Amino acid sequence: MASTQKGGGDGQGPCLLLDDLTVEFGGLRAVDSVNLTIETGERRVLMGPNGAGKTTLFNLVSGIYPATRGRILFYGQEITRYPIHRRAALGIARTYQVTNLFRCLSVAENILMSCQALDRSKFVMVRPLSSYRKHVNRCDQVLEEFNLWEKRNELVKNLSHGDQRHIEVAMALAEKPRLLLLDEPAAGLSDAETKELSALLKRLDPSITILMIEHDLDVAFEFAERITVLYHGKFLTEGTKEEIKNNAVVHDIYLGAE
Ligand SMILES: Nc1ncnc2c1ncn2[C@@H]1O[C@H](COP(=O)(O)OP(=O)(O)OP(=O)(O)O)[C@@H](O)[C@H]1O
Numbered sequence: 001m002a003s004t005q006k007g008g009g010d011g012q013g014p015c016l017l018l019d020d021l022t023v024e025f026g027g028l029r030a031v032d033s034v035n036l037t038i039e040t041g042e043r044r045v046l047m048g049p050n051g052a053g054k055t056t057l058f059n060l061v062s063g064i065y066p067a068t069r070g071r072i073l074f075y076g077q078e079i080t081r082y083p084i085h086r087r088a089a090l091g092i093a094r095t096y097q098v099t100n101l102f103r104c105l106s107v108a109e110n111i112l113m114s115c116q117a118l119d120r121s122k123f124v125m126v127r128p129l130s131s132y133r134k135h136v137n138r139c140d141q142v143l144e145e146f147n148l149w150e151k152r153n154e155l156v157k158n159l160s161h162g163d164q165r166h167i168e169v170a171m172a173l174a175e176k177p178r179l180l181l182l183d184e185p186a187a188g189l190s191d192a193e194t195k196e197l198s199a200l201l202k203r204l205d206p207s208i209t210i211l212m213i214e215h216d217l218d219v220a221f222e223f224a225e226r227i228t229v230l231y232h233g234k235f236l237t238e239g240t241k242e243e244i245k246n247n248a249v250v251h252d253i254y255l256g257a258e
């Protein structure tokens with residue numbers, strides 16, 4: 001059930017396949033020979049203690065760091081050496097662990113920037129009005145879809161942390177991705193905000209594949225069918241909620257440390 005939202009890839013195989021993926025920073029192997037398969041439409045949580053390599057793995061998949069070794073396949077197409085923008089154009093979007101918005105711009109202006117981010121014509125100085133209209137229409141659609149219409153003219157810096165996290169997810173989705181990488185989207189949210197975020201994630205198009213880094217067990221267990229645990233850059237284990245909850249090693253190195 002490969003999505004037709006974006007071109008590229010032969011549509012065969014899982015949404016994401018990591019094969020022996022490794023990155024070294026000096027002597028530190030932050031991601032160490034990781035093999036991982038994520039099927040289309042899957043909701044997967046990536047867990048692991050601080051420094052386990054979770055964000056680094058996202059940085060490798062989204063193209064921020066080049067891999068030292070191994071391969072990244074997106075719908076069967078090898079993207080290991082592709083630059084960031086080419087991966088984004090294929091349909092890989094992400095949010096960041098630390099909020100990454102233009103704080104002095106309005107909600108609508110932030111969303112609009114995401115809407116035009118992948119448009120190659122943005123570099124053309126003189127272009128038809130319709131090309132702007134297309135992005136403005138998409139922006140309005142995203143504002144409506146994510147209940148941000150009322151706040152569209154507010155400056156981001158004046159909004160709550162919860163609202164800002166919500167906008168980041170909306171911005172990533174404005175690009176109509178096939179694979180969404182969420183790096184601790186619930187970090188720093190109140191219980192009510194976390195519930196709202198969980199509800200928003202549940203409403204998303206089921207054909208979008210989502211890989212989420214999450215420390216909050218309630219959020220993780222509500223969101224994902226399967227959970228993968230990293231430890232010291234290495235794949236430690238993978239399983240259902242029950243399997244992960246009852247895994248003694250996971251309990252010792254991660255849950256036990258809570
Ligand atoms: N650009 C870099 N240069 C050097 N070391 C790095 C770099 N990026 C990450 N690291 C190191 O790689 C390891 C993994 O970091 P990473 O941020 O991926 O962990 P994490 O699992 O996301 O942890 P957290 O739960 O705290 O966010 C850490 O030891 C970190 O210091």
Ligand SMILES: [Mg+2]
Binds near residue numbers: 054055056097
């Ligand atoms: Mg991290």
